[in-house]
Amino acid sequence: MTRLIVLLLIVAVNQTRGSCPEYVFKKISFNSRLVLDYLQKYVDLSVKECAERCSEVPNCSSFSYKPETTNNSECYTYNKRIWSGIASTQYDYLSTYWRLADSCPADYIYNRTYNVCYKKYAEQLMAWGDAMDLCEQDGGYLFIGNTMDKLQLLNDYFMSLPPPLITVAHYIGGNDFQQEGIWEWLDGSKTFNWPRSGAEPSGGTSENCTGVKPKESGIISFFDMNCYLMRPFVCEVPLRP
Known part of the structure; x- marks a missing residue:
């Protein structure tokens, strides 16, 4: 064959x-x-x-x-x-x-429009590295939010959460481990939607992982987080076209 x-x-x-x-x-x-x-x-x-x-x-x-x-x-x-x-x-x-995976795992959400396969771990709290390990067990990694379409998916997800969870920061797949202040997604891309105010990233060497949550306006915003905080997270499995 x-x-x-x-x-x-x-x-x-x-x-x-x-x-x-x-x-x-x-x-x-x-x-x-x-x-x-x-x-x-x-x-x-x-x-x-x-x-x-x-x-x-x-x-x-x-x-x-x-x-x-x-x-x-x-x-x-x-x-x-x-x-x-x-x-x-x-x-x-x-x-x-x-x-790249042939199909989206059964317990993941598949968005056909953007060919994105993801899962929200809203009530399972982990440090960034442990969350990454769990995503890898699923065949993927922490969610990469490097396009406006994928950011819209994240925003829709947050809007679907009950009020106690809607403002809780989630880990996703960005870091500046390689060089302080140089933020990259797990695939090496560098497109980040940092707040225009310049308030983030703010943590210097103590906050090297990317978190995300919507503002009151419903616009997704990134910020740097301590990687050892116990937080919910979003995983993604990369799919073939």
Whole structure:
């Protein structure tokens, strides 16, 4: 059976190794950083072959690839999702790809218009890192709010909560772990809706995780939070197109 590997922003290719279904990988903005606890390292492969190696391992959810420059190309596969802020070392020319899910988990909400799959943990309180771990167990990560459409989904969610919960801050997937004051989403993108007043982010080195809640006007607003506070959170599972 033909194995089809789809690399978003790269190319779709047919491979003939094994009898597995189609897999889709997305290139993310997080790059030039190497996470050292990889599953396997390969050399002298194309990016398509690197994706193939990852697809052969059931729990491989990310891979990083460095094209051939002065040395052979390098491929690193991971049994976890690699994200911006995770412990890593500088490694020039390295790109990272996420494996995308075929479908939304049964207990998640699927928005067909925006192809977004998410779950609200409104009454389960965790620190940011523990919330991230739970999201990863679901096959995803903390919600990335880097588009206006996704912010509208968050706003609609908050508006649906009962009054005691509507103003409670929720963790989502932003941090400045890599460099203080440089805020990034887990995929490495940097689009943040900080308040125009300049009041946020306000916590310096003591508040390095992103929280979100609506203002009285119903407009979603971000702010920095202490990562060890016990708070509700929103998870997201990335879906193939």
